[in-house]
Amino acid sequence: MLKEIIGRFKDELVVIEEPVSRELEITKFLLRYRDRPILFRDVEGWEVVGNLWSTRERIARFLNTDRRGLLFLLTDAIENPRTYRVVEDAPFLKNVEKADLEALPVPKFYSKDGGRYFTSAMVIAKRDDFVNVSFHRMMVLDSERAAIRLVPRHLYAMWKEKAEMGEELDVRIVVGNPVHLLLAGATSVAYGVSELEIASAISEIAFGKPLEVVDVGGIPVPVESEFVFEARILPELTDEGPFVDITGTYDHVRKQPIVVFERMYHVDDPIFHVLLPGGYEHYMLMGLPKEPQIYASVKRVVPKVHGVRLTEGGCMWLHAVVSITKQHEGDGKNAILAAFAGHPSLKRVIVVDEDVDIYDDREVEWAIATRFQPDRDLIIVPNARGSSLDPSGEDGLTAKWGIDATKPLKGKEKFERASL
Structure with missing residues (x-):
């Protein structure tokens, strides 16, 4: 039951004791605490919860695993x-x-x-x-x-x-x-x-x-x-x-x-679950089930796939990062095309090596900064079928782009990071 589930996250929980209107007012709190679960004690006489599943870590914790x-x-x-x-x-x-x-x-x-x-x-x-x-x-x-x-x-x-x-x-x-x-x-x-x-x-x-x-x-x-x-x-x-x-x-x-x-x-004493449209919880519940599709598609062309992440900045729908171990030159580009096939709504894919933490945006950007050259490692697919949810597309068509930010197999030692 939700009451027991909410109790597991009381260290993060925000409780709103005062009455809150279902007309627009509830949204203000959901936006203010975007990544924290919120329990409203009185919305038209009912208890309401929102942002309950708004982070990977919370979902993983409940399912007895970690985000990887x-x-x-x-x-x-x-x-x-x-x-x-x-x-x-x-x-x-x-x-x-x-x-x-x-x-x-x-x-x-x-x-x-x-x-x-x-x-x-x-x-x-x-x-x-x-x-x-x-x-x-x-x-x-x-x-x-x-x-x-x-x-x-x-x-x-x-x-x-x-x-x-x-x-x-x-x-x-x-x-x-x-x-x-x-x-x-x-x-x-x-x-x-x-x-x-x-x-x-x-x-x-x-x-x-x-x-x-x-x-x-x-x-x-x-x-x-x-x-x-x-x-x-x-x-x-x-x-x-x-x-x-x-x-x-x-x-x-x-x-x-x-x-x-x-x-x-x-x-008895039910709790009504609300999902903020365009909020982090929406991202998680819509995006997480797509990651296995991308993983399965990429794994068919590159044997060693370490992780897939639909990014929050891309609404967990339009942008993805994929971690692989290259065995051949061209694996990065094949992974990009396979990711597009696995989730046709994707607009941008970044492929990185296994030493890059795909859950850290700074690490991903570092890989682009140090391992990517646009004239060599960029793929653009014009006029492809994309997501109807992307307002920049026209008639369901979009341009897709992929960034191969993996190290070349020859001379890769110059791309290695210093470590203790």
Whole structure:
């Protein structure tokens, strides 16, 4: 439960005792303490937490690893999903009531937002034996309806199949989950691979036990959920947006499906999780699951890959640093191209040697300063498909650039750093 998780980070925790409005005011605190967890004691009568997973170190600490080990933990879990355990009861089943979105502490983050938004919510849907879990922002329309943003992936396909027959898609919406569930829900895996099984793999690696779920009307729901909503996604569309995305810039208004919230379950004294759009927690939860994709892609062309980091300055989406051991000249350039293939939204990749700490921006810049020559080591790929989240791109196209800041194999002794 979130209360126990928050207690583990009390050395970093900021507690706001005074009442805070869900309309814009909550954002001021989330921006003031961007990398520290904040517990709000009173947001419209509810307890709320934000910035909970805003650093790699905190996430790694919770998962019993370190920031370097986090990449390999996630890689293992994505490549080797594990079965979850079905149980008969869950703490959130104790409290059941009609859903009322107007009564919940769902925030309006910025003045130009289209409305109040669920940002940490994950949607669970089932088709035959396949269970899909994914993040979807939802703009509150009234006490029981919201507009849900569906990108063309698995939940969209499940909804579209129903909508074309004039039917609704039955879903469960969860808010307030531990980070292994959140990271799993942000992965991009093949249709048919359940994110619940990835979460279960993370749980087994980190804690030695599988994920537990309980059946809620035919759909498995993680036991460790603060809030659970029974809901239906309708065939009807409405305006959704504008809303701030990971780059801190506004996404445009588009027609999106309507979701109807019917029943709400919650634990005793629940804590509502809010995710600041464009904040560090947003970066972590969206970016960390992409690092294993880049790692796997680069490893296919360069055998020794030591680490991958999507950088905070690049919103953990557009810029990456990769550490390799070169075996042949040209490995650095091949690593750059493989990284672009592993995460097509990437705009810039820097490849460094294993003696450079990819988590230290000064070390990375030092490698560029001392091991890189633009006329020899720079790759530019014009008019490539990039990220729709990059406001500098046009029609989905961008120029990508890669920096090979690795030492040449011949004469590399002159690039060695002094050490004791």
